[in-house]
Structures are given as structure tokens and as C-alpha cells.
Amino acid sequence: MKRAFPILGVLTAILLSYALYEALVGAPTEQTMGEVQRIFYYHVPSAWTAFSLFFINFIASTQYLARSSPSKDRFASYAAVGVGLVVFAAAFFIPLPAGMRPSAVATTGLLITGLYFLIRSLFSQPDTDVLALVSAEVGVVFCAIVLVTGPIWARPVWGIWWAPGDIRLTSTLVLWLIYVSYLVLRRFSSSGQTPTLAAALAVLGALCVPFVYFSIWFFRTQHPQPVMGGGGSIDPRMLHVLLINWLAFSCFAFLVCWSRYRLENLQRDVDQAHALESLLDPGGSVR
Amino acid sequence: MSGNPYLFAAYAVTWIIHIAYLGTIVKRYARLQREIEELKKAGGRS
Numbered sequence: 001m002k003r004a005f006p007i008l009g010v011l012t013a014i015l016l017s018y019a020l021y022e023a024l025v026g027a028p029t030e031q032t033m034g035e036v037q038r039i040f041y042y043h044v045p046s047a048w049t050a051f052s053l054f055f056i057n058f059i060a061s062t063q064y065l066a067r068s069s070p071s072k073d074r075f076a077s078y079a080a081v082g083v084g085l086v087v088f089a090a091a092f093f094i095p096l097p098a099g100m101r102p103s104a105v106a107t108t109g110l111l112i113t114g115l116y117f118l119i120r121s122l123f124s125q126p127d128t129d130v131l132a133l134v135s136a137e138v139g140v141v142f143c144a145i146v147l148v149t150g151p152i153w154a155r156p157v158w159g160i161w162w163a164p165g166d167i168r169l170t171s172t173l174v175l176w177l178i179y180v181s182y183l184v185l186r187r188f189s190s191s192g193q194t195p196t197l198a199a200a201l202a203v204l205g206a207l208c209v210p211f212v213y214f215s216i217w218f219f220r221t222q223h224p225q226p227v228m229g230g231g232g233s234i235d236p237r238m239l240h241v242l243l244i245n246w247l248a249f250s251c252f253a254f255l256v257c258w259s260r261y262r263l264e265n266l267q268r269d270v271d272q273a274h275a276l277e278s279l280l281d282p283g284g285s286v287r
Numbered sequence: 288m289s290g291n292p293y294l295f296a297a298y299a300v301t302w303i304i305h306i307a308y309l310g311t312i313v314k315r316y317a318r319l320q321r322e323i324e325e326l327k328k329a330g331g332r333s
Contacts, residue, residue, distance in 0.1 A: 039297040
């Protein structure tokens with residue numbers, strides 16, 4: 001495992017460099033927007049990565065709450081299977097909004113159940129709390145990039161930095177603020193109940209993620225239509241570059257989460273050692 | 288080509304944010320290493 005990190009780090013650096021080259025040179029120039037359209041190769045993969053991390057945060061937080069008792073754990077496992085099946089079935093039996101592909105919805109259903117049981121098998125209950133914290137923190141960084149690169153693209157294309165009242169833009173900002181408040185809660189609350197309160201906030205906050213994602217289907221918005229699983233279309237060469245950038249940013253996010261996960265565990269060990277030291281130290285405040 | 292400054296700004300800001308965040312991780316790690324050293328010293332004295 002010690003060798004895996006630097007090897008993955010080098011591979012990710014190569015992949016990021018290649019993805020950057022493809023985004024700036026390899027991808028064809030869009031006819032209407034010109035060069036500025038290339039912002040899309042950083043904006044969209046950052047958004048997908050942020051959503052994925054918030055989704056992991058949701059599942060980890062749910063498990064932290066559910067695994068406090070065997071009955072809740074059983075109920076949550078059945079719920080994960082049930083939700084996955086309902087979403088999968090809905091893709092084929094319920095009329096979807098125009099442009100929404102049934103295969104994309106069905107895959108989401110399978111992903112919900114699959115990821116739930118993957119995290120359940122890999123992480124203990126206390127570790128799910130660490131995973132939730134780490135995924136929220138890295139997710140906030142990626143979401144911040146989405147919120148900054150979006151207006152930089154909008155200024156030359158729309159003529160304005162921000163469309164006030166636009167549902168996609170506003171809901172993304174609200175989503176970011178929810179996760180920032182989650183991190184603030186975790187940073188400044190010293191109560192023993194903090195992980196439970198934070199997990200409850202994360203579960204409620206995660207409800208905002210599908211709202212943000214699907215808002216362009218259900219509301220009138222200036223934001224362009226999605227290029228995958230939706231009504232938008234894209235040149236195959238542009239799609240290739242987009243997917244390479246997504247893969248590169250996903251690998252980068254995985255590595256950052258990994259190092260942050262190790263750091264958080266180390267921090268908890270040091271905190272425990274400090275607590276033990278203050279108990280053993282005869283001159284300390286706790287006796 | 289009129290979009291170039293915006294393109295540069297978007298890519299630069301992305302990497303500035305990532306590098307700043309990685310910087311905070313490195314800083315926290317260095318602080319923890321110092322704390323671990325202090326704990327080891329304190330453990331050695333007692």
C-alpha cells in the first residue's frame with residue numbers, strides 16, 4: 001500500500017497533463033463560442049466529481065447513523081436495495097422528462113445499491129464518519145471550482161457573470177453553502193454528538209444534489225442542457241476529451257481523499273494520545 | 288480567440304484552488320508530525 005500511493009500519484013499526474021493537452025489542443029474548437037468553450041472540460045468534470053463525492057458523503061453519513069444499532073442497519077440495507085430497485089424500475093415503467101435517457105436513470109439505481117454495500121464492506125462504522133468528512137471537504141473544493149469557472153465562462157458567452165434567480169446556478173450555490181456549513185459544524189463543534197449531528201445534516205443536504213442535477217429538466221434555466229443522459233448533443237471528439245478529463249479529475253480526487261483520510265485518522269490518533277496524556281499527567285487539568 | 292483570457296483565468300483558478308487545498312493538507316500534516324514528536328518526547332520523559 002505504501003508503494004501504491006506514489007505510483008498512482010505519478011500516473012494521475014501523467015493523466016492530468018494528457019487531459020490538459022487534449023482540452024487545450026486536441027479538442028476541436030467550438031464554432032459559436034470559440035476558445036472559451038474549452039472551460040467546459042474543467043467545469044463539467046469538476047461538477048461530476050463534486051456530485052460523486054457528495055453522494056459518497058450521503059452514503060457514509062447514512063451508514064454512520066444506521067450502523068449504531070443492528071435493527072437500523074438492517075432497515076437501511078433493505079432501504080438501499082429498495083431505492084435502487086425502484087429507481088431501476090422507474091427508468092422503464094414511468095414516463096421520463098424529454099431527453100432523460102432510461103439507461104442513465106437505471107444505472108443510477110444500480111449505483112446507489114452497489115456503492116452502499118461497497119462502502120459497508122470496506123469501512124467500519126467509525127470509519128464511515130471519517131469518509132463522510134473527507135468526501136465533503138474534497139467535494140466542497142470541486143464545487144467551488146464549478147462555481148468559479150461557471151461565471152468565467154458565462155461572462156463572454158452570456159454577457160453576464162451570474163444569472164440572478166437561475167435555478168441551476170442558485171441551487172448549486174445553496175448546495176455548496178450546505179456542505180460548507182457541514183464542515184464549519186465539524187470544525188467548531190466539540191460536542192461528542194458532532195458526528196451524529198453532522199451526519200443528519202449531510203443526509204438532508206444530499207437531497208439537494210438530485211435537485212441541482214435535475215433542475216435543468218424541470219425548470220426554465222439559462223444553463224446548457226446536459227451532454228450525457230440528457231437532451232444535449234456533443235461532438236464525439238469533444239466527448240472523448242471530456243471523459244478523459246473526468247477520469248483524470250476522478251483519479252486526482254481519489255488520491256486527495258486518500259491522503260486526507262490518512263491525515264484525519266492520524267489526527268484522531270494524536271487527539272487520543274493527548275487525551276491519554278492529560279489523564280496520566282499528574283500536573284494536568286484532568287485527574 | 289477573444290475568449291482566451293477567460294480560458295486562461297478558468298484553468299488557472301482551478302489549479303490555484305487545488306494547489307491551495309493541497310497546501311493546507313501538507314501544512315496540517317507537518318503540524319501533526321510536530322505534535323507526534325512532542326508526544327514522543329513527553330512519553331520518553333515520563
